[in-house]
Amino acid sequence: MMTRMEKRNLAMGLLFASPWVLGFLVFTLYPLIMSIYYSFTSFNVVQPAVWVGLDNYRELFFKDPVFWTALYNTLYFTLFSVPLCLASGLGIAMLLNQKLPGQSVFRTLFFLPSIVPIVASAVLWLWVLNPESGLVNSLLMQWFGIQGPGWIASPEWSKPSLILMSVWGIGGAMVIFLAGLADVPPTLYEVAELDGAGAWAKFRHVTLPMLTPTILFNLVMGLISSFQYFTQVYVMTGGKGTPVDTTMFYALYLYRNSFYYLRMGYASAMAWMLFMVILAATVGVLVSSRKWVFYHGE
Amino acid sequence: MARVEIKNLNKVFPGGIQAVKNANLVVEDKEFVVLVGPSGCGKSTTLRMIAGLEEVSSGDIHIGDTLVNDVPPKNRDIAMVFQNYALYPHMTVYKNMAFGLILRKYPKKEIDRRVREAAEILGITALLDRRPKALSGGQRQRVAVGRAIVRQPKVFLFDEPLSNLDAKLRVQMRTEISKLHHRLQSTMIYVTHDQVEAMTMGDRIVVMLDGVIQQVAPPLQLYHHPVNKFVAGFIGSPPMNMVEGRLAGENGTVHFIDKNDAVCLTVPPERHAALKGHLGKKVTLGIRPEHLRESGTPQGAEGASIKALIEVVEPMGFEINLYLNLGGQSITARINTSVEPTVNTQHVLDVDMHCAHFFDMETENTIV
Amino acid sequence: MANSRKTVKTALKLGILGLLSIAFVLPFVWMLSTSFKHESRIFPPPGQPPQWIPTTDVRDDQGRTLVKFDGKSAVDLGAEETGRHHLLLDGKQVEAWDHEIEPLQQVGLHWENYSKAFEMMDFWQNLRNTLFICFCTVLGTLVSSSVVAYSFARIPWRGRDAVFVLVLATMMLPYQVTLIPLFALYSKLGWVGSFKPLIVPYWLGVPFYIFLLRQFFKTVPEDLSAAARIDGCSEFGIYARIILPLAKPALATTALFMFLFQWGDFLNPLIYLQDDRQYTLAIALQQFQSQHVSAWGPLMAMSTVITLPIIVLFFFTQRTFIQGITMSGLKG
Structure with a gap:
């Protein structure tokens, strides 16, 4: 039995929350349910969906090598890009987290690339990595006399190129690391110093444990966005995932199935597989985090 | 102006905690009533129910002739001063004070007149254009009071308004609020945990504990005639000494003997009648620090003195507070002497048994 | 002794930071430099060092x-x-x-890359489209997310915390899952090919900003609401006259982030905009790139034009920016 005020609060609360409730029902819950349904159909938007049972999933697993290529490419990218970005974000944050002249200028310089519109940065990198006249290969030639590789255009270098590019956008993670570093109580360092800890020991036994929640946050965010990597590779390969599918990422292949081949049922099945992979990865990280994440005050 | 009446008031929070238990109280028109008690005793909850910020679980609240249980706060014609001032940080002092009147669509002229008048009374006219951030704690408190005044409400509610101020300001604001009450002649209900504030400000004091009203009385009556051990111990500073023991009566005499059999005090004959029923039973003796006196002074009652070890001496100027150890029980004495006693010596004090209180050890109610 | 060692250390760190930051900034400089070069200078003869100054x-x-x-x-x-x-x-x-x-x-600077890009891209139309979408989505996000955040932060309704967990959970949902049904829904509504799919959802609360604003709203003392209630405010009055004015920093962060996101958003316009009269700058740039693969001068000019406002905006709002990221990262 609710009291008058509880009833009033419930009514008011729902009234204020109603935009979200409506949005959730129409733009999240309904599509979520329909997406499951579509994944069991053959559907091209124009004609009504036709039930095909598990055909889409069967095709994904047993008949579509590109699906596996896309999955492999995405996992490959994630496996290298996420740790690399975490490490370099943390490294730069640690360098910045000291009383150095020009600290805020440096912070700005490292942060800027992460706010550039992705399309612009993709076009820019396409030019920077241009095999003939791009900046990187010109400099390699000028400084070391090395003929640089074809980067994006080369099957061996296309993924490493994208991984290197992703390091350019670590600004957000870096700022979060900086905030995390600022939260480490200075007294802990003083105590560690009194205990005779050197720079490495302080990092290993004070900084790193205190930063684990921040690392976890950046790791989860990095994983989720890396699995959905799309815009850069769409722009840089004209939506084709070239050369020879070496940059056919999962989200790109899903997009192609949806809007090039109009196989929306098939793409829905792909979306659910992606969701499962992301969920498994996130849950895996969160479960493991109980072992390595240290929370203040525990 | 109005009287406030609370009938069988109860408040049960979700989760089952009962913050107020069957409270009954009448605050007369133009009266200044202080609700006092330790934190968690339900005094603030009671006040917030009067304000309409908390819902009544059962019981009635009347303001004037109106039953206000279901009336929203804005229509109760009350004003409230909060502990943390609750000034709107984004508004000037003027706007803070005027806000309630603006919402009630008072004419601009009237608002201006009231705000300036209130500012005059509180001496904050010079601050009207400032924002709360630029004010000191005392000034903020004045603005908070001013905001209440301009509304000219039927009832003023104060929720620990002075606890965020430093000691000196607190004393100053205390007298100012008292003066304000005389000037405005309106009903005021004031919540505090500080018994000194309660004693100095209230026409009547309501002592609460664990959601239950213990006693409602004017300050001096509360001081001299507490209804139970809690009220006796809560009111007065330093607090009343409580010595556990029993009453022994033989041959027309009555003695109080402490639980260690270390002290035996003779009870004066005029109190025998009241204590008759408790002879041989366990009681707590309550004795205020000022009723312990240097041995040999005229008021010392016959056959009622104690010898205790002085642990701390606190010279207060006019008086001295002594903290003593009486067979394991701590007691405090407030004596008036020119010679400062020495720490760690045994000291003999007379107990004024005419002023002693006796409490039933089980019910903790006052026997006499 | 110790002092000079410290100096050496500081110099070393500065050196590392300097080199790294140059590496981070170099692509920008290259972009700017290319955008001002004459066609004949953009592709230097093989073996020639890159030309930095136009x-x-x-x-x-x-x-x-x-x-x-x-x-x-x-x-x-x-x-x-x-x-x-x-x-x-x-x-x-x-x-x-x-x-x-x-x-x-x-x-000397060659400006013709810019004029060429402007002509070839219908720049002003694209800019108008982008700004229109930015304006509508920023406004929608501010209004809807703050109202919803108010509910979750300041009204103690039954079941609130459970529902809030749901809000957070939707943030974790990859967009691909809802992509196709939403496209089908918008097609049925006849919204594909209009700005509506890009704008309407933002008027119904955006989980991330609901979360951000809720965190901020919770820091406002509860007594302020009580005082306003006694002063005569309704629930909406407390939201509009007390909480919103106090939440300006969080609202600024929201507006800024949303603007930034919309300015550069690619996927949604790619899916829902069909007529090039409707293109946003991001889509127009990508289209332009795919049609003129090696027109690096105009391409870099256009990239500069899209990037520069963001960088300028960043310099004016650095504090809001950094605070916003920190807020979203640490209280998560």
């Missing part, structure tokens, strides 16, 4: 280009189709082949 040809007072020939400077009088140039060298006419001469260069 240059223009040197001309004499009659507008004739000056060239370097045989170690001396000469006036180029014009060339035949064969590639044979007529030169004026020390008052005498001489002839020289294309590869024997080199145009004299001076520091």
